[in-house]
Amino acid sequence: MESLSHQTIPDSTLYVIGTPIGNMGDISLRALHILGLVDAVACEDTRVTRNLLSFYGLSKELISAHQHNEREIAAKLIDRLRNGDRIALVSDAGTPAVSDPGAKIVDTVRQSGLNVIPIPGPSAAITALSASGFPDKHFLFVGFLPTRAVQRREFLLNLKNVNATLVIYEAPHRIRETLKTLADVFEPSRQILIAREITKLFEEIHRCPLFESTAWLEQNPDHQKGEFVLLVEGTTTSAQTDLQAQHVLSVLLEELPVSSAASLAARITGIKKKKLYEMALQLKDSES
Numbered sequence: 086m087e088s089l090s091h092q093t094i095p096d097s098t099l100y101v102i103g104t105p106i107g108n109m110g111d112i113s114l115r116a117l118h119i120l121g122l123v124d125a126v127a128c129e130d131t132r133v134t135r136n137l138l139s140f141y142g143l144s145k146e147l148i149s150a151h152q153h154n155e156r157e158i159a160a161k162l163i164d165r166l167r168n169g170d171r172i173a174l175v176s177d178a179g180t181p182a183v184s185d186p187g188a189k190i191v192d193t194v195r196q197s198g199l200n201v202i203p204i205p206g207p208s209a210a211i212t213a214l215s216a217s218g219f220p221d222k223h224f225l226f227v228g229f230l231p232t233r234a235v236q237r238r239e240f241l242l243n244l245k246n247v248n249a250t251l252v253i254y255e256a257p258h259r260i261r262e263t264l265k266t267l268a269d270v271f272e273p274s275r276q277i278l279i280a281r282e283i284t285k286l287f288e289e290i291h292r293c294p295l296f297e298s299t300a301w302l303e304q305n306p307d308h309q310k311g312e313f314v315l316l317v318e319g320t321t322t323s324a325q326t327d328l329q330a331q332h333v334l335s336v337l338l339e340e341l342p343v344s345s346a347a348s349l350a351a352r353i354t355g356i357k358k359k360k361l362y363e364m365a366l367q368l369k370d371s372e373s
């Protein structure tokens with residue numbers, strides 16, 4: 086077994102390798118080392134991976150492993166792994182099994198008792214987060230949203246009160262509709278980071294309030310091109326407090342008049358009665 090940086094590179098192992106998401110210079114030395122040692126590479130698109138390997142002066146047997154044949158290919162890979170082969174698993178860009186094919190292969194190999202070793206690589210989500218400046222201590226990786234408008238809206242409504250930065254992937258043909266839905270569902274003042282074509286020639290990263298996002302998109306036709314990472318700032322503590330107050334008020338209003346409900350809610354929540362009174366009036370209006 087060869088070694089690199091004090092780690093062994095065992096045979097009979099599936100190596101899940103992260104590859105560049107745009108800039109070829111972003112591949113790691115460890116990834117190149119292992120790609121040079123493996124017996125074959127299972128990949129999403131053989132043409133893309135052949136170009137990648139050729140760029141680094143490598144040539145390997147390529148096995149097509151995409152979302153429609155993962156289980157079938159996994160069985161073939163397991164046979165080879167049991168015979169002592171080292172197999173690399175890559176996607177067209179980024180890390181396999183993260184909003185890309187590969188999870189079923191990894192699962193099947195693990196269920197067979199064989200070894201799986203991850204080789205870290207570029208991540209569009211982490212790259213965008215590092216440039217966002219959002220103060221949230223947590224983030225939630227959402228990935229791609231539902232493609233249908235109604236389902237997408239319902240999905241986002243369930244995330245409205247999450248106190249963490251939301252990481253969303255989006256395609257160019259849906260970006261305008263997605264930004265409009267985000268601005269409609271979330272507070273208009275909430276910050277969004279729009280990262281376009283990360284690490285590529287026309288990379289662009291723009292941060293603004295949600296209510297300005299569609300206007301920025303339409304300023305320039307180029308703003309609508311490429312692959313997107315959207316970061317939506319998590320809900321604030323004050324927003325969460327308001328939501329809790331609304332819930333308390335909605336319960337109290339079932340039994341009490343507006344003024345009494347606001348007074349009791351103020352004692353429960355510590356929020357000023359005047360604000361709660363106005364909130365209660367809005368709740369009453371929305372019910373009528």
